[in-house]
Amino acid sequence: MKASRRSFLIASVGIGSSLILAQRVGAAEQLSESDPQALSYGYQTDASKVDKSKYATYQAGQECANCSLYSGKAGAPSGGCVLFGAKEVAAHGWCSAYTNS
Template sequence: MQTSRRYFLIVAASLASTAVLQTGARAVAPELSESDPTAQALGYKSDGANVDTAKYPKHQAGQVCSNCQFYQGKAGDTSGACTVFSGKLVSARGWCSAYMKKP
């Protein structure tokens, strides 16, 4: 049940970081680095075109942070907050294995 555990952690992080975002912390948030331990654990790439599809076979062309349900940026932003990576900004063109298409 590793998928369920991952989903739980993503949702928990989502709820926690939503509170942070509502306090106006977005403007001072640092850009997420691909070398960040959480970013590495989730296979984050600042450019979704550079995803290792052998390692992450669920990745598909067109999946980017800007159309993920965890992305908090506005349309046209080059980066935005992500509820998975609490307190950090992700590239709108980025991707990670927590990707879930916006409904």
């Protein structure tokens, strides 16, 4: 069967769209410390820099990677969090909603 120019163009557009979508899905947006939602939880990308006088609940060793709200893969530099939707948090970050229960 001989392929037409039209079927070739349709297939090309479909493949190109799939590649663009796959690229967007793979590159999640990182949560910024200046994001309004991050500010409301006192989010820090580096848990060692948490203001202990402002967040008395913080304890050394607490970080996003060992929080029960974190959904990132073990050893990954960042991952998802229930609180922040599609934005990824730093594995070594921290926020005031930290829980390990």
